[in-house]
Amino acid sequence: MRTSTESLGNQLMTEFDRMLKVLNHVTEHADAIPGKELPQPELDESQCRHTAGLMRINHTGEVCAQALYYGQALWAKDDQTRTHLHRAAEEERDHLNWCQARLDELGAQVSITNPYWYMHSFAIGSLAALFGDEISYGFVIETERQVESHLQEHIDDIGEQDPKSMAILDQMRLDEIRHGNDARNAGGVELPEPVKLVMTGMSKIMKFVSYRI
Ligand SMILES: [Fe+2]
Ligand SMILES: [Fe+2]
Secondary structure, eight states, X not given: OOOTTSOHHHXXXXXXXXXXXXXXXXXXXXXXXXXXXXXXXXXXXXXXXXXXXXXXXXXXXXXXXXXHHHHHHHTOSSHHHHHHHHHHHHHHHHHHHHHHHHHHHTTOOOOTTHHHHHHHHHHXXXXXXXXXXXXXXXXXXXHHHHHHHHHHHHHHHHGGGOHHHHHHHHHHHHHHHHHHHHHHHTTOOOOOHHHHHHHHHHHHHHHHHHHHO
């Protein structure tokens, strides 16, 4: 966490370390994975490839969410906002771990574009924070809304064929709704429509690419 006594150099080193941990899947604690107790579903090759593509999108989405929140936290105007963002990022790390675990079970890789998306999202988060904490929380609200929407699409798409992935996505969707509400209650404002449109466009590019590589 950033403090007034810590030099900017140290803070940036901490952020660099965080990025390496996220990208190299270094986890500090094991999490109870939703649906862990369920048996592996019987998926044919194309179902398996499709589900893995969707879970890879969700994994990259969680990489983006963490980077966004850490970028926002670094430049947050007050400590309460910073603590809020760090707590949200911690929960996104759980989601990241769950998606990673499911990708492993499906025998699939994470997206090779994750380093780009981490840096991209960190820069966006840093930029958002410069406009003040209300706008910063507004980014959280819109990000969570978009994530919730694509999680719902994936839940509808996967259906009953893969209860293990469904259990993870269901729990993530509930958590994302709560994150959005928390940011709204903390004073977040609705972002202007053009900003939302740009975010939607970037999210579509991320989904298109991460599904494939
Ligand atoms: Fe998440
Ligand atoms: Fe979230």
